Amino acid sequence: MTSHSLFARFAALHVPGNPVVLYNVWDAGSARAVAAAGAKALATGSHPVADANGWPDGEQVPIEFALANAERVVRSVELPVSVDFEGGYAVDPAIGAANVARLKQTGAIGCNFEDQVIGGEGLHPRAEQARRIAAIRDAVGSDFFINARTDLLLKNKDADDALIGEVIDRGKAFADAGASGFFVPRITDPRHIERVVKAVPLPLNAIAFPGAPATAVWALAGVARISHGPFPHKALMKQLEDSARAAISS
Template identity: 35%
Template sequence: MSDHTTHQSPENMVTPLNCAKALRFADMHKHGPFILANVWDAGTARLMAALGAKALATSSAAHAFTLGRPDGGRLRREEAIAHAVEINGATALPVNADLENGFGDSLEDVALTVQNSIEQGLAGCGIEDIQFPTQNPYAFEDAVERIEAAVAAKRSATKANDVQFTLTARADGVMIGSYDLDEAVRRIKAFARAGADVIYVPMPASFEDLAVIVKSVDVPVNALCAGPFTQYSVADYAKIGVARISLGSALARAVHKTIFDAAQQMFDGAEFSALSNGIPGGTIDELLAKGGTGLKK
């Protein structure tokens, strides 16, 4: 699904604050693991910042949910980056953008997505090896070429803008059942050789497989904490060498579960007790104010 509607670079937003965020984000990967909190609007960004998050990320699924769309290739480049920019402007924390497959099949598409992300002041982004709308993985050679194009675009744009940027290469085929662990390892080794800063294989079959993934490359590895992986602690991830723990859409789905349960009680049972567990409005106001500290007025 190629997006050729925006080939002009957006207004440059590489400000001193955004440069500092990107530098801090890159450095965090050397001292992990840290939690990368995936949020979906300025409000959740500020709540996470106030509650202790050190870095934020978008989630393509969570973003799609806010637009009434299902996950998987339903976002456009310009709206995904604008969404990340809005979140980036809400707090003093660095933001990593979930940019799916770069919004197109061509090398130009991937390069443009990375270039725009840097020029818009984001600290990093992730690029998947999955085609949309089929959700089939790109052939090995094509997947590697796409990361090579992303790395080339990163190097050119960071040099031009004198800024750091953290590029994450994702091997999503294990998660969707399109290839096995051996193929994932083959891909991430090639992605690392191509110059990716971080490697990410979402939802391997086990924690032991995650350990294999970490040991297979000499660059930082992101782990997705969702489903069965929520039973492990930060210390557990640290023991196997994970650098970054992201939440994906898990936090958004937890919020949606609360909405689902309350709605079922109201509309099926004509009861409202589920609404009694809400956080006080005053507390939310305080957290929102706290989460916005560190921004220039």
């Protein structure tokens, strides 16, 4: 299947009210396991990729390793693969766009692209982040799923109406810049989700975590994509540790 066909297949999975579930992977082995479980598409997570290979998260994984790992994941399955590419390994729009174009060459059909300042404080200004997204769109063409992520709710734990208004403003700006989807980690309240879904013309991505609402609740509110982030890797490593402890102590 061509990369364009895989992209079209992936984009079509984003249905508000019937969200695609992405149980995040980190290497070719985990990709094959999740594919065998019946996944319709795959997505890597930057945190589990880093953890599994001995680096901290936050673009500490060398870009050449990240690209090579992405290509191994893509080649290991016959499913659409989106890659968590953090901030594109650059602040400058042109350099970041060139890096994402390299990611597309691995066969990945999309990426997460976040607005927090990697290694710094806060978020990139809304207009600047929109310029970065627009540069990526120009570099990769129309057949690449840019999942524009805002970390407003990660940086501000108490989500009030004003903060959700800022989320919406970012979502609209990202849509105008050419984003394909809108990722808002830690959005949980169905009322907030409904407000964002109504105002932002992009499929909404929420992240599952311990204590998060059930998939059915989010689906009813209009979520189109549910990621699992670092939690599958964390759960597996805990199981490995427990099994090892039992074997060592027996």
